[in-house]
Amino acid sequence: MRVLLASVLAFSVIFALNGAAEAKEVVMLPTATGTISSSFGMRLHPILKRFAMHKGVDFKARRNEALYSITDGVVQFVGTRGSFGNVVEIYYPHAKASALYAHLNQVAVRARQRVEPGELIGLAGSTGRSTGPHLHLQMKSSTGRAIDPQAFFKKSAAGTLS
Numbered sequence: 001m002r003v004l005l006a007s008v009l010a011f012s013v014i015f016a017l018n019g020a021a022e023a024k025e026v027v028m029l030p031t032a033t034g035t036i037s038s039s040f041g042m043r044l045h046p047i048l049k050r051f052a053m054h055k056g057v058d059f060k061a062r063r064n065e066a067l068y069s070i071t072d073g074v075v076q077f078v079g080t081r082g083s084f085g086n087v088v089e090i091y092y093p094h095a096k097a098s099a100l101y102a103h104l105n106q107v108a109v110r111a112r113q114r115v116e117p118g119e120l121i122g123l124a125g126s127t128g129r130s131t132g133p134h135l136h137l138q139m140k141s142s143t144g145r146a147i148d149p150q151a152f153f154k155k156s157a158a159g160t161l162s
């Protein structure tokens with residue numbers, strides 16, 4: 001009886017820890033280094049040679065470098081999308097936002113697939129309108145408002161994302 005009670009207690013503790021882990025959202029960088037080569041905002045476009053809004057962040061990446069999901073979500077779209085080349089779009093329910101990973105050389109997920117934080121989603125490339133291999137990551141809220149991914153990373157590091 002004593003052993004059974006101990007087992008039940010142990011189970012309850014593990015359950016509580018799992019519950020706590022799920023309540024706290026894990027956010028990870030999409031590349032191993034997380035090095036950014038171009039930020040969100042107005043910039044002189046490297047190909048168009050005119051000032052334009054850069055609605056995302058460019059991460060340095062070598063061709064075929066692994067790209068990871070920044071948090072847990074559901075893949076919404078996989079395919080080609082104009083100047084973005086090969087893309088993966090993932091919806092992140094905790095953030096009420098979606099992220100577009102662009103210019104991929106290869107895709108490692110399919111539509112409607114669930115992904116974990118840090119899960120491999122594809123390999124970096126230079127497909128679409130791109131000067132060389134890199135990852136363009138852009139995010140938007142469920143209402144369509146552009147989100148600066150760097151602000152998203154800062155906010156989640158501060159623990160306000162739940």
Ligand SMILES: [Zn+2]
Nearest residue numbers: 056057058136
């Ligand atoms: Zn970009």
